[in-house]
Amino acid sequence: MAFNLYYYASPATFYGLAGRLIPWFAWGAGILTLIGLYIGFFMAPTDFQQGEAYRVIFIHVPAAWMGMFIYLVMAFWSAIGLAFKTRLSFMMARALAPTGALFTFIALWTGALWGKPMWGAWWVWDARLTSTLILLFLYVGIMALWAAIDDRQRGDKAGALLTLVGVVNVPIIYFSVQWWNTLHQGASIKPSGTSMDEIMLAGMLVMAFAAWFYAIAAALVRVRTLILERERHTDWVKAILES
Amino acid sequence: MEWASWSDFWAMGGYGLYVWGSYAVTGLAIVAEIILLRHGRSQTLKRLRRMRKWEEQ
Numbered sequence: 001m002a003f004n005l006y007y008y009a010s011p012a013t014f015y016g017l018a019g020r021l022i023p024w025f026a027w028g029a030g031i032l033t034l035i036g037l038y039i040g041f042f043m044a045p046t047d048f049q050q051g052e053a054y055r056v057i058f059i060h061v062p063a064a065w066m067g068m069f070i071y072l073v074m075a076f077w078s079a080i081g082l083a084f085k086t087r088l089s090f091m092m093a094r095a096l097a098p099t100g101a102l103f104t105f106i107a108l109w110t111g112a113l114w115g116k117p118m119w120g121a122w123w124v125w126d127a128r129l130t131s132t133l134i135l136l137f138l139y140v141g142i143m144a145l146w147a148a149i150d151d152r153q154r155g156d157k158a159g160a161l162l163t164l165v166g167v168v169n170v171p172i173i174y175f176s177v178q179w180w181n182t183l184h185q186g187a188s189i190k191p192s193g194t195s196m197d198e199i200m201l202a203g204m205l206v207m208a209f210a211a212w213f214y215a216i217a218a219a220l221v222r223v224r225t226l227i228l229e230r231e232r233h234t235d236w237v238k239a240i241l242e243s
Numbered sequence: 244m245e246w247a248s249w250s251d252f253w254a255m256g257g258y259g260l261y262v263w264g265s266y267a268v269t270g271l272a273i274v275a276e277i278i279l280l281r282h283g284r285s286q287t288l289k290r291l292r293r294m295r296k297w298e299e300q
Binding site: 041042045046051052053055056059060063098099102105106109110113114116117214218221222224225228229232237238241242 | 245246252255256257258260261262264265266268269272273276277280281283284287288291292294295
């Protein structure tokens with residue numbers, strides 16, 4: 001039987017599928033974190049320029065990537081929701097936002113703690129930092145908008161529009177280190193190759209996968225709660241509530 | 244392995260505050276989100292069950 005995407009686009013089947021996937025992603029995230037931390041703290045060497053302070057990189061970079069990536073995924077679901085009016089799409093967008101905001105906050109926080117010893121300042125109004133702060137405000141603004149609009153469908157649409165308007169900020173963050181003269185260092189990983197030590201890179205990538213798995217698990221837990229709430233008048237949710 | 248002892252490890256070459264400050268807050272934030280996710284799910288189930296009882300009456 002061919003894989004039928006529409007089958008899983010129905011909230012009822014997706015609820016079950018998500019429930020089966022969550023433990024895999026959650027355990028995967030846990031195990032990858034342990035491996036990543038082991039590589040980061042016990043295998044990766046001291047940096048010749050930054051000493052041990054660079055070890056913040058193992059959370060800073062994955063968190064910053066996730067902050068941007070989750071926003072793109074949210075924008076994708078918002079566009080799909082607006083174009084095809086699929087119920088699940090808006091729920092996905094809503095389920096992703098808090099985790100995206102969390103990772104963006106972590107990127108800013110760890111950046112401040114890395115910036116202080118390296119640049120001598122917790123914060124500078126540099127293009128990379130400022131655009132990342134705007135990303136956090138976008139997440140918070142979108143969530144506030146959802147919370148403020150009682151009508152669910154109107155809230156979904158308004159949130160999706162704001163998400164799509166804000167998506168221009170993501171390439172600005174990404175290319176800010178090239179477009180402007182910034183204090184923030186340039187990308188260590190480019191399509192042309194990497195300037196990082198291999199074992200440092202390995203630790204960072206394992207942590208990035210851990211963050212990815214975690215974000216998927218968290219979003220799936222949240223979307224399941226949203227599905228129950230929105231589909232509460234259907235027979236299958238009634239059956240779950242009675243069990 | 245870069246560490247001669249545990250105290251060497253915790254010191255992080257003098258950057259302990261910055262490195263562990265980063266990891267501690269990240270850990271706390273993740274744990275907080277997990278607690279909120281679980282709480283949210285159980286609260287929603289409770290609320291929906293209550294609503295359901297109400298509707299049946």
